[in-house]
Amino acid sequence: MIRSDQILKTVEMIQKEHLDVRAVTMGICLLDCRTGDAESTALKIREKIRTLAGDFVATCDRIGGKYGVPVVNKRISVTPIAHVGAGFSCDGFIRLAKALDEAATEVGIDIIGGFSANVEKGINLGDMNLIRAVPEALAVTGKVCSSINAGSTRHGLNMDAVALLGETVKAAADASASSHGFGAAKLVVFANQPGDNPFMAGAIHGLGEADAVINVGVSGPGVIARALERRIAAEGAENLGLDDLAEEIKQATFRVTRCGELIGRQVAKALGLPFGVVDLSLAPTPSVGDSVGEILNILGVDDIGAPGSTAIVAMLNDAVKKGGSFASQSVGGLSGAFIPVMEDSVLADAAERGCLTLEKLEAMTCVCSVGLDMVPIPGDTDPETIAAIIADELMIGVINSKTTAARLIPVPGKAAGDFVSFGGLFGESVVLPIRNTGKSSRFVKFGGRIPAPIHSLKN
Amino acid sequence: MIGKSGVNSILNFLKGILMTESNLMVISVMDRDRSGIVAEVTEGISALGGNLADLRESVLCGYFTMILLAGFPGNVTAEQVEKGLAKQTSSRVSVEPAEGALVEAQASEHVYVLSAVGRDRVGLVAQVSRFCCNRGVNILDLASHVDGDQYTMMLQIDLSDIQSLEEFKSELSAFGDASHLNLVLQHNDIFRATNEI
Structure with a gap:
């Protein structure tokens, strides 16, 4: 029998701290759905998703109920659609996006990821047609997310693609102007994109994966925040060092990860699918008490973005990885703390007060996943400036052999300091100012590639 | 190919047969706690040719209790074991031949x-255990x-005979x-x- 105090600690974690499994994502390979035309490919995509994921949501709910740990988000990621629709026109790709949207509705999930392409070294015709289709595809569908990998440590950064994506982000926002540019909130540009990430908007089912797989994203930052508060209340802040608090994060993450993997494996077993990975990322939601920013407050900065914020994020990220790696049989995906401005109420508040700036966010992404995430920027920002911000962010990943990404939303008709809200999980924030707008177009227009970095002489 | 769980169940089955053949007995011991109780009892079991299969002991408010499972040669009776142990230890000992399932219920x-x-x-444990008993739930x-004045109980229970978990949960909530x-x-x-590594 497990000791009583251990039982009570776990009960407290589940009941009071709202331990959950943040995302169970089914990865589905769609390569076998290719036919000669978009219409029949679309039908096969719907059929395959319906067949594999028909019981997915009910199974997650049943197993969550059995263990008393709810699965908050049930999602699907698919093979990057550029591979499935290579040879189709832009209209053909939009047809496939609609098929994904319809399939998502049929099986009862809220988001499906994988309207994606990898253009880290070059853009083929299929990639090009998909990227050109992105703005309309995201405007006419509600549940489809798109991600484009534009760089990697192995191949460097494809600046032709980055320039094109600067325009695409802007076009995606403008195509959905009636919903404040929400289309851009469903588009993320990556460097070193993993093929097994369960979190949206960047989830894809990579080419090296099995036909179908279950990946899991662990519970959010709230559990870690409560564990830290409890430890500080019990022992007093003056008696604790940062190493003690890092240890507390490790231990809490261990428990959280174990729960996530248990539920994920049970779902995979019930559906007869292989279990893929646990993603250790702390993904905040706009709910109060579920914020990465709050952890930074607890760990000693009075406002997010104050000096020390980067060091704390680094420590948090590392402790989460240590605790989670020890707990799990297979870790993967993004596995780091997210700092999505709109989705994290404490970060959004700091942005509103002007404490958290784009530059400080960029610095913080050097030491955590995943990048400049859910950052609303002025609607009149020019595409070259957007491309240059993306380039800055992606090169952090390329040089440091890590995943980085940019999900920027140029909110149509809004200026810095204006308020924008997407509601639900996508949250709200003020529009962040960009300093030095319009000064990077010569850089972006060079195009070509930033070469892959050297792998020695590390400094 | 046989999986790990399959191998375990075969091993448990064989263990069961071997234990049956070696005349398994349950021995319970109770005394005011002092040094030497475990040594006296287990020496007594060895002296009778008994092989210890499993053991649990606990101390509560200075009182010691222990339950042991041991296999003895076929001709040894429970009375002989009880008498034999009485010579070795002053602690209260009772012996029963083990019947039924020889392998503890696996965590299911x-x-x-x-x-x-x-x-x-007064009556908290009685209330909770009666609630379980009335629904065929084994503790x-x-x-x-x-x-202080807060009482905490941890019960590990088997819900194999519960038809609807949801119904049980709602009854539990009302209770x-x-x-x-x-x-x-x-x-x-x-x-x-x-909690386990």
């Missing part, structure tokens, strides 16, 4: 942990402790409200996952 997918926290009063393990107990039911695997 129906094993849950029920934690009950409430103000200490596999139970521990409790008092902290908790009526008896002013904070009752939480969680699957055993959650505690194993979060």
Whole structure:
């Protein structure tokens, strides 16, 4: 029998701290759905998703109920659609996006990821047609997310693609102007994109994966925040060092990860699918008490973005990885703390007060996943400036052999300091100012590639 | 190919046969705690040719209790073991031939942990265990402790015979409200996952 105090600690974690499994994502390979035309490919995509994921949501709910740990988000990621629709026109790709949207509705999930392409070294015709289709595809569908990998440590950064994506982000926002540019909130540009990430908007089912797989994203930052508060209340802040608090994060993450993997494996077993990975990322939601920013407050900065914020994020990220790696049989995906401005109420508040700036966010992404995430920027920002911000962010990943990404939303008709809200999980924030707008177009227009970095002489 | 669980069940089956043939007995010991009880009892078992299969001991408020499972040669009776042990130790010992399942129930997918926290009063354990008994729920393990006037109970229970978990949970919730107990039911695997390495 497990000791009583251990039982009570776990009960407290589940009941009071709202331990959950943040995302169970089914990865589905769609390569076998290719036919000669978009219409029949679309039908096969719907059929395959319906067949594999028909019981997915009910199974997650049943197993969550059995263990008393709810699965908050049930999602699907698919093979990057550029591979499935290579040879189709832009209209053909939009047809496939609609098929994904319809399939998502049929099986009862809220988001499906994988309207994606990898253009880290070059853009083929299929990639090009998909990227050109992105703005309309995201405007006419509600549940489809798109991600484009534009760089990697192995191949460097494809600046032709980055320039094109600067325009695409802007076009995606403008195509959905009636919903404040929400289309851009469903588009993320990556460097070193993993093929097994369960979190949206960047989830894809990579080419090296099995036909179908279950990946899991662990519970959010709230559990870690409560564990830290409890430890500080019990022992007093003056008696604790940062190493003690890092240890507390490790231990809490261990428990959280174990729960996530248990539920994920049970779902995979019930559906007869292989279990893929646990993603250790702390993904905040706009709910109060579920914020990465709050952890930074607890760990000693009075406002997010104050000096020390980067060091704390680094420590948090590392402790989460240590605790989670020890707990799990297979870790993967993004596995780091997210700092999505709109989705994290404490970060959004700091942005509103002007404490958290784009530059400080960029610095913080050097030491955590995943990048400049859910950052609303002025609607009149020019595409070259957007491309240059993306380039800055992606090169952090390329040089440091890590995943980085940019999900920027140029909110149509809004200026810095204006308020924008997407509601639900996508949250709200003020529009962040960009300093030095319009000064990077010569850089972006060079195009070509930033070469892959050297792998020695590390400094 | 046989999986790990298959191998385990075969081993358990063989263990069961061997134990049956070696005349298995359950021995319980109780005494005021002092040094030497375990040594005296186990030496006594060895002297009778007994082989120890399993043992649990616990001390509560200075009182020692122990339950042992041991296999003896076929011609040894429970009375002989009791007499033999009486020569070795002054502690109270009772011996029963073991019957029925020889392998402890494996933690199954129906094993849950029920934690009950409430103000200490007479009859709490009786109330909770009666609630379980009335629904055919077997208590596999139970521990409790008092902290001030707060009484905490941890019950490991087997819900194999429960038809609807949802119904049981709602009955439990109503029972908790009526008896002013904070009752939480969680699957055993959650505690194993979060506390075992």
